[in-house]
Amino acid sequence: GLLVAQGRLLHCELRSGWGIDAPRLAFCGLNPHASDQGLFGDEEAEVMKPAIDRLRSRGVDATGPLPADTVFGRALDGEFDAVVAPYHDVGMAAFKTVSFGHGVNVTLGLPFPRTSPDHGTAFDIVGSGVADPTSTLEALRLAVRLVEGRFDTPGGPI
Template sequence: MTSTLAVSSGEPSGIGPDIAISAWTLREKHQIPAFFVLADPEFLAARAIRLGQNCPIEITTPEEAGHVFERALPVVPLKNRQTDHPGVPLAGNAPATIEAIEQAVALTLAGRARAVVTCPIAKKALYEAGFDFPGHTEFLAHLAGQRLGHKVTPVMMLAGPLLRAVPVTIHIPLSKVPAALDIANILSVARITSAALKDQFGIANPRLAIAGLNPHAGEGGSMGDEDENIVRPAVETLQAEGIDARGPLPADTMFHAAARATYDTAICMYHDQALIPVKTLGFDDSVNVTLGLPFVRTSPDHGTAFDIAATGKAKPDSLIAALRLADKMAMHNVHKQRPAA
């Protein structure tokens, strides 16, 4: 397998190209693992000039990218072109954005890249071009399912320097969370998380802290019955399966330093219950990780930031963290069986 990571360039009008260029310029200072970018080489070169970055671009193959990395930013070219129009998402760029993701996945599954690292995308521009998925994660699961021949269930993890957290429900209104929670959902997320901690993080016996939904984890049912009727039975099932899971735990006492030392990942019931502590503890260097895929995928934990695209203000910290984490995860993932290319 090649030693490089595949980076999809993301939304061309956002900061994805900026942070990819900046990460390459900082490769020696921060000991960044070798990567190549799937992009339109002319577009990326134009963005580097806009940014005033000394970043030579060299067209290459995934196999040669590691050799190129020391002297230039390796770019594996796309068939579709990208238009450099900072701050204004264009539906015409959508085919290239989609192609970059598809190629990153295909190359990684074929063993020509070690892992997939995705730069942020603009969903609205993709929707206008006919993109039929809610976002990155669902599209990646679809691509993986096509290769494997069965449905893939993706799980979102936010991994920071001091905390890993996984939400059971994600982008739904808070008012709909209780109805969306059930024992099966909690079990599925916890099982996938436990397996990934073993296979991709190298943790032999993962410890899961399962948060309650309600204040004080329901206070014995006096503050809602979901914790006793849904969360607790799920935890008991996980324990019976040999998974080291504890809960339901009051979320307000789960995230201080002493509590975090007792588990490897927090399983949370809704989006903000997971993301607020992760981002508070590591705002600039937290990473979005998709678990449950037959390959490693990480991404910066931020959006396209159209307002600062091509201004030089975008910080590459989260992308650098995503590259480093993908590299580490791929080391543990190397022995997992891969589907045929």
């Protein structure tokens, strides 16, 4: 399914494009507290756990599903190289909390590097004179490094 495909894609990209020999992936649960053993839903047990087990059987170091309120802190502490979030707002809220203004969003699985600033289009501040170009410049720098194949793995998770 989709989780297996996304996990394999991330695993392969971290190895080939980011120089991480044995990527450690964490999968964030869909429900509060990763369903707390079925108390808040069964998607973790019925969908996510089998997909994670399948990834493990294919040699991917995958952990989860883990609660969203703790998994990102664990990644920042170095336990994981990347976190797979079940939907956009979960992953981006955590990402922007720690990197807003200098972070870069990378889209994997395309035949070319695709990067974007963490703030998105920022149409709300167009023409106001308050824009900070830092994240856009970082996105351009990373795109160049990815094209040239000389990305140095950062000290923290992506």
